[in-house]
Amino acid sequence: MQKNPTDILQHHWGFKSFKGSQEKIINALLRNHDVLALMPTGGGKSLCYQIPALAKDGLCIVISPLVSLIQDQVQRLKKMNLKAMALTGRIGADELIDLLDNCQFGGYKFLYLSPERLQQSLVQERLQQIQISMVAIDEAHCVSQWGHDFRPAYLKCNILKKLAPGAPMIALTATTTKEVSQDIMTALELEDPLVFKDSLLRKNIVFHVKNTEDKLYQLRQLIGIESGSSIVYAGTRRATVEIAAHLKSKGINADFFHGGLVSYEKEQKLRAWLNNDIDTMTATSAFGMGVDKADVRKVVHYHIPDSLESYFQEVGRAGRDGLLAKAVLLTNEQDRLQAKKQFAATQPDVEYIKLCYKKLNAYFQIPYSEGQGQTFSFFFNDFCHRYGLNPLLTYNAMKILDQHSVISLSNAFAQKTTVQFMAKKQELFTYIENHRALEALIKTVLRTYGGIFDYETPINTLLIAKKISRPEKEIHAQFERLQKDGILEYNSAKSDIELTFLLPREDDKTINTFGQKVTHFNNVKKGKFEDMLAYIDNTSVCRSIFLLKYFGEKMKSPCGQCDVCLNKRKQPLSELKKIKTDVFELLEQHAMTSKELTNSLHYEESLIIRVLQELLDEEKITVNEKNQYGPYR
Numbered sequence: 001m002q003k004n005p006t007d008i009l010q011h012h013w014g015f016k017s018f019k020g021s022q023e024k025i026i027n028a029l030l031r032n033h034d035v036l037a038l039m040p041t042g043g044g045k046s047l048c049y050q051i052p053a054l055a056k057d058g059l060c061i062v063i064s065p066l067v068s069l070i071q072d073q074v075q076r077l078k079k080m081n082l083k084a085m086a087l088t089g090r091i092g093a094d095e096l097i098d099l100l101d102n103c104q105f106g107g108y109k110f111l112y113l114s115p116e117r118l119q120q121s122l123v124q125e126r127l128q129q130i131q132i133s134m135v136a137i138d139e140a141h142c143v144s145q146w147g148h149d150f151r152p153a154y155l156k157c158n159i160l161k162k163l164a165p166g167a168p169m170i171a172l173t174a175t176t177t178k179e180v181s182q183d184i185m186t187a188l189e190l191e192d193p194l195v196f197k198d199s200l201l202r203k204n205i206v207f208h209v210k211n212t213e214d215k216l217y218q219l220r221q222l223i224g225i226e227s228g229s230s231i232v233y234a235g236t237r238r239a240t241v242e243i244a245a246h247l248k249s250k251g252i253n254a255d256f257f258h259g260g261l262v263s264y265e266k267e268q269k270l271r272a273w274l275n276n277d278i279d280t281m282t283a284t285s286a287f288g289m290g291v292d293k294a295d296v297r298k299v300v301h302y303h304i305p306d307s308l309e310s311y312f313q314e315v316g317r318a319g320r321d322g323l324l325a326k327a328v329l330l331t332n333e334q335d336r337l338q339a340k341k342q343f344a345a346t347q348p349d350v351e352y353i354k355l356c357y358k359k360l361n362a363y364f365q366i367p368y369s370e371g372q373g374q375t376f377s378f379f380f381n382d383f384c385h386r387y388g389l390n391p392l393l394t395y396n397a398m399k400i401l402d403q404h405s406v407i408s409l410s411n412a413f414a415q416k417t418t419v420q421f422m423a424k425k426q427e428l429f430t431y432i433e434n435h436r437a438l439e440a441l442i443k444t445v446l447r448t449y450g451g452i453f454d455y456e457t458p459i460n461t462l463l464i465a466k467k468i469s470r471p472e473k474e475i476h477a478q479f480e481r482l483q484k485d486g487i488l489e490y491n492s493a494k495s496d497i498e499l500t501f502l503l504p505r506e507d508d509k510t511i512n513t514f515g516q517k518v519t520h521f522n523n524v525k526k527g528k529f530e531d532m533l534a535y536i537d538n539t540s541v542c543r544s545i546f547l548l549k550y551f552g553e554k555m556k557s558p559c560g561q562c563d564v565c566l567n568k569r570k571q572p573l574s575e576l577k578k579i580k581t582d583v584f585e586l587l588e589q590h591a592m593t594s595k596e597l598t599n600s601l602h603y604e605e606s607l608i609i610r611v612l613q614e615l616l617d618e619e620k621i622t623v624n625e626k627n628q629y630g631p632y633r
C-alpha cells in the first residue's frame with residue numbers, strides 16, 4: 001500500500017515542499033531503481049530514503065558509520081512516532097536475537113546499523129527472513145579508499161544486494177568527485193543507478209583564507225566578532241585542548257572535543273554545544289559529521305586539512321539554516337612546512353612497508369615460507385622500540401599489511417592503553433605510604449599526564465617504563481595491581497592485540513603484489529594535499545568558484561564576498577579610507593558594536609565590517625566580550 005510522498009512529508013515532517021532532487025530521488029526509489037544521491041551537507045539526504053520507506057511495506061535497512069549519527073537519527077524518528085531500531089554498542093548474542101525478533105515481528109520501519117554489525121552472521125541470516133523495502137547506505141564515500149573516511153567494512157555492504165535481492169539500494173554522500181562516485185557504484189554493485197546531483201554551492205557561506213603570524217590572536221578576533229555557534233578544527237587532540245584553554249582564558253565560552261574522550265564526555269560536550277551552552281568547540285575532524293545543528297555561524301580551520309574533500313565536508317557544517325556563515329582558514333608559512341613534514345611522517349612508502357614486514361618476521365622468528373595461520377600476542381611498542389621504528393609510521397604500515405590481508409590484527413589494535421585515577425588525592429597518598437614499590441609509577445603517571453583524575457587518559461606505557469627504568473611488562477603488572485586495589489581504572493590495549501600471519505613468509509615478493517597500489521595511493525593523497533595548498537595560495541579565483549570547480553561544477557559569477565573577491569573589488573580607495581577614519585574617530589569616543597556603528601554612520605554594513613576587520617588586522621582596534629569595538633590600548 002503506497003502513500004503519497006508529499007502527504008508523508010507534510011504529515012510527518014510538517015514541511016511544505018521538497019528541496020533539490022528529493023522528490024525525484026523518492027520517486028525513483030518507489031519505482032525500485034537503485035540511486036546514487038550526491039547532495040551537499042544539510043541538503044536533506046535522510047528524507048530521500050525515509051519517505052519512500054514509509055510509503056512502502058517492509059523494513060528499511062540503513063547503514064551508517066557513526067554511533068552518534070545512528071542514535072541521532074533513530075531518536076528523531078522515534079519522536080515522530082515512527083518505529084526505528086538501532087543496533088549499536090556491545091550487544092550479546094541473546095539480546096541480539098531478541099532485538100532481531102522484535103524487528104521482524106514488531107512492525108519496525110527502520111533498522112540502523114554499522115557496516116561491521118552487518119558482517120555478523122546472526123544479522124545476515126535474519127535479514128534474509130525479513131521483508132526489506134529498501135537499503136540506504138549513508139555517508140557512502142566511506143567505501144572509497146581515495147576518500148578521507150575510508151572504512152574497510154563499507155566495501156562489504158554489497159552483501160545487502162544478496163540478502164535483499166528485490167529491494168532498491170540508495171547510496172548517499174556529499175562528496176562528489178568522480179573517483180568517489182565511481183568507487184561507490186562499483187563497490188556497492190548498484191544496478192544501473194540513477195545519479196542525482198544537487199549543486200554543492202552554499203551561497204550563504206563566505207570563504208576566507210587568512211595568512212597570519214599570530215593565529216591565536218586572529219582566532220580570538222574572529223570568534224569575538226558577533227558571537228554565535230562556532231567550530232574550530234585543529235589537526236591534533238593536543239591542539240584542541242590548548243586552543244580551547246587559550247580562548248577560555250580570554251573570556252570566550254569555549255570547550256574542546258576529540259576522539260580520545262570517553263563516550264559520556266563526548267555526549268555531554270556535544271549536547272552542551274547543541275544547546276548553545278558552549279559557543280565555540282575546538283575539535284578534531286570527526287566532530288560535527290552528520291550532526292544537524294542549524295545555526296553554526298563560523299567554521300575556522302586552525303591547521304591545514306589533508307584535502308579539499310575534508311575541508312569542504314567540515315565547512316559544510318556551517319550555516320545549515322541558510323543564514324550568513326563564515327569559513328575561515330588561518331595559516332602561515334611555518335604551518336605549511338609543518339603540515340608537509342607531518343604528511344611525510346605518516347604515510348609509509350613501499351620500502352618502509354617491506355622493512356616492517358621483514359622485522360615482523362624476525363620479531364616472531366618466522367622461517368621462510370612458513371608462518372601462515374600462526375597467531376601471536378603482539379607487543380607493538382616493544383616491537384617499534386627493538387628495531388628503532390617510528391610508531392606512527394609503523395602503525396600505518398601495519399594497517400596497510402592488514403588491509404591487504406598479509407596479516408590480520410585484532411580490533412584492539414586501534415585502541416590505546418588508558419588510565420583514570422579513581423582514588424581521591426588524600427587516599428592516594430595514604431596508599432603510597434603503604435605501597436612504596438608502586439610509588440615511582442604513580443608519581444610518574446601523575447607528573448606526565450595532566451587531568452588524569454578527571455578523565456580516561458591514553459598513556460604510553462613504554463615511555464613510563466623508560467622513565468622509571470623498569471621493563472614494560474612490569475608496568476602492566478603494576479597497573480593491574482593498582483586497578484585491583486581500586487586506585488585506578490586501567491584499560492590495557494596491549495594484552496589482547498593479536499597478530500595472525502595470513503600468508504607464508506616471502507618477504508619482498510609478498511609486498512610487491514600490492515606495492516603499486518600503495519604507491520598510487522600515496523601519490524593520490526599527495527596530490528590531494530597539493531590541491532589543498534593550491535586553494536590556500538590562490539589569489540585570483542573566487543574561493544567558491546575554486547571549490548566548486550574542484551568538485552566538477554561550474555559557477556558563473558564570483559561570490560563577491562570571499563577574501564579574493566574583496567581584494568579584487570575596486571572599492572574606491574578614497575571612500576574606504578573615509579569610512580575607516582569615520583569609524584575610528586567614533587570608536588575613539590566610545591566602544592560600539594558593528595550594528596551601532598552602521599546605525600550612526602549610514603554606510604552599508606558590509607563596508608563597516610570590512611573596515612573593522614582591517615582595523616583589527618592592523619591592531620588599531622580590539623573587540624570586547626560585549627562585541628563592542630574600541631581602540632587598541
Ligand code: ADP
Binds near residue numbers: 042
Ligand atoms: P544531510 O544528511 O543531507 O546533511 P539532513 O537529512 O540531516 O541533511 O537534513 C538537514 C536538515 O534539513 C534537517 O533538519 C531536515 O529536517 C531539513 N530538511 C530536509 N528536507 C527538507 C525539506 N524538504 N524542507 C525543509 N527542511 C528540510
Ligand code: MG
Binds near residue numbers: 046
Ligand atoms: Mg546525513
